Amino acid sequence: MILIVWYVTELAGRRADCDVLDQFIAAVRGGASRALVVHGEAGVGKTALLDYVADYAEGCRLIRAVGVQTEMELAFATLHQLCVPLLDYLERLPGLQHEALRTVFGLSVGPPPDRFLTGLAVLSLLAEAAEHKPLLCLVDDLQWADRASAQALTFAARRLGTESVGLVLATRALSDDLAGLPELAVAGLREADARALLEAVLTVPIDTQVRDQIVAEAHGNPLALLELPRALTAAELAGGFGLPGVLHLPGNVEESFQRRVCALPAETRRLLVLAAADPAGDAALVWQGQPGGSASAPRQRSPQPRLAWSSSGSGYGSVTRWCGRWPTGRCQPRRDGRRTRHWQRPPTRG
Ligand SMILES: Nc1ncnc2c1ncn2[C@@H]1O[C@H](COP(=O)(O)OP(=O)(O)O)[C@@H](O)[C@H]1O
Ligand SMILES: [Mg+2]
Numbered sequence: 001m002i003l004i005v006w007y008v009t010e011l012a013g014r015r016a017d018c019d020v021l022d023q024f025i026a027a028v029r030g031g032a033s034r035a036l037v038v039h040g041e042a043g044v045g046k047t048a049l050l051d052y053v054a055d056y057a058e059g060c061r062l063i064r065a066v067g068v069q070t071e072m073e074l075a076f077a078t079l080h081q082l083c084v085p086l087l088d089y090l091e092r093l094p095g096l097q098h099e100a101l102r103t104v105f106g107l108s109v110g111p112p113p114d115r116f117l118t119g120l121a122v123l124s125l126l127a128e129a130a131e132h133k134p135l136l137c138l139v140d141d142l143q144w145a146d147r148a149s150a151q152a153l154t155f156a157a158r159r160l161g162t163e164s165v166g167l168v169l170a171t172r173a174l175s176d177d178l179a180g181l182p183e184l185a186v187a188g189l190r191e192a193d194a195r196a197l198l199e200a201v202l203t204v205p206i207d208t209q210v211r212d213q214i215v216a217e218a219h220g221n222p223l224a225l226l227e228l229p230r231a232l233t234a235a236e237l238a239g240g241f242g243l244p245g246v247l248h249l250p251g252n253v254e255e256s257f258q259r260r261v262c263a264l265p266a267e268t269r270r271l272l273v274l275a276a277a278d279p280a281g282d283a284a285l286v287w288q289g290q291p292g293g294s295a296s297a298p299r300q301r302s303p304q305p306r307l308a309w310s311s312s313g314s315g316y317g318s319v320t321r322w323c324g325r326w327p328t329g330r331c332q333p334r335r336d337g338r339r340t341r342h343w344q345r346p347p348t349r350g
Contacts (some may be wrong), residue, residue: 011048012200012222013193020184021053024166028134029059033160037178038170040186043223046170049186050138053168060134060166067144075112076104078149079122082137089128097121104148115148119155126156127163134164142171150177157181188220198225207239267291 011018020036027034038046054062065082083105090098090107100113101121113121129135142150154177157167169178189197194215199206210232218224229237261269267290274289 011045011052012197013189014045014049014052017049017184017186018052021049022056024168025053025056025060025136028136028164028166031134031162031164033163033165033167035157035160035167035181036169036184037174037181038168038184038186039172039174039178041221042172043221044186044188045222046172046186047140048222049184050140050168050170053136053138057136060136061129062136062138063129064138064140065145066139067141067146067149069144072144072146075146075148076152078139078142078145079152080105080149082139082149082153083122083125086125086129089125092128093121093124097124101125115151116155118148119152119159122152123156123159126165126167130164134166136166136168138168138170140170142169143173143175150175154178154181188218189222189225190220191215194218194220194222194225197222198229201226202229202237204234204237206237210237210239 024034024036038049040046050064054064063082063085065078067078071077083101087105087107090101093101096117097120099108099110100117102108103110103113104118126135126137139145139153142153145153153167153169157169158181160167169181171178174183188194195211198211198214198218206229214225214228218228235241261272264272271286271290275286
């Protein structure tokens with residue numbers, strides 16, 4: 001198999017975001033403390049921006065942690081990961097704070113400490129560690145951090161002063177815990193940047209129409225831009241087989257879109273399912289299927305209770321994919337390794 005995609009190390013289209021991060025680093029290096037919540041959908045480039053901070057953290061001490069889905073139930077797992085390199089400073093904390101952190105990190109036995117005390121102890125620990133060298137703390141995938149860690153970290157983030165501590169928290173979605181903290185919303189790349197990134201990563205020629213379709217399907221999501229071309233052969237990329245039907249994003253990006261679809265009102269989701277079931281991309285027909293429209297047309301086209309779509313369809317390819325498996329569904333392996341999706345009608349109410 002020919003490798004047609006390679007990875008770039010330069011961040012495309014992120015000058016403004018990097019400027020914010022440069023100022024953040026400069027402030028911490030200059031003796032101030034800062035907190036920043038970097039948020040955006042899966043694949044949009046949050047980790048890449050944290051890596052940028054790490055790369056430019058010269059003159060600072062750097063500690064990192066990442067929320068792990070399977071550790072979400074383990075209290076203080078993420079905090080422990082972040083603070084392990086700082087355990088030597090525990091001795092310098094006031095008695096109660098010292099004991100609180102020893103207990104949450106499993107270094108001594110005792111009743112679970114008060115959350116306020118734990119938060120204060122984390123703040124003190126970071127301040128102690130930053131005494132001789134600015135400290136940059138990068139916490140990725142905060143959406144998967146255990147709640148106790150997230151609370152202690154956001155508590156500390158709100159109370160940072162002049163300790164020379166920088167705390168960057170990256171998460172897919174903002175939660176109440178993060179309200180009021182400075183934010184950096186990471187959006188999709190602009191079209192020109194997306195196109196440039198796509199062209200930069202390909203090692204084979206790409207037809208302009210195929211390129212534009214990939215750019216449109218990716219919605220500026222760098223992960224999608226890197227992954228979508230992988231679903232195509234060099235000949236397909238060169239436009240040899242016309243426009244590709246429906247491209248396949250990797251599961252995690254798909255799931256994030258699926259969550260967004262699930263958050264939509266029921267009527268909107270119904271419309272999306274109708275659109276997904278229509279292989280022709282006939283908007284008028286789809287609208288007719290809405291309550292208030294003529295419901296007979298979609299029933300004529302899709303008389304079975306199970307709505308089905310396969311990757312050979314064109315029409316509403318993106319919509320279909322973004323629909324994910326709502327409301328119920330399963331994936332069946334195809335012989336060529338791609339997946340065919342099946343949707344069921346929503347259960348009838350009453
Ligand atoms: N601006 C960018 N330019 C080039 N590649 C990028 C850019 N942003 C992200 N990437 C790449 O896209 C992929 C997804 O980015 P990542 O930072 O992991 O997303 P997230 O953490 O938001 O899920 C990674 O391979 C990353 O290197
Ligand atoms: Mg990430």
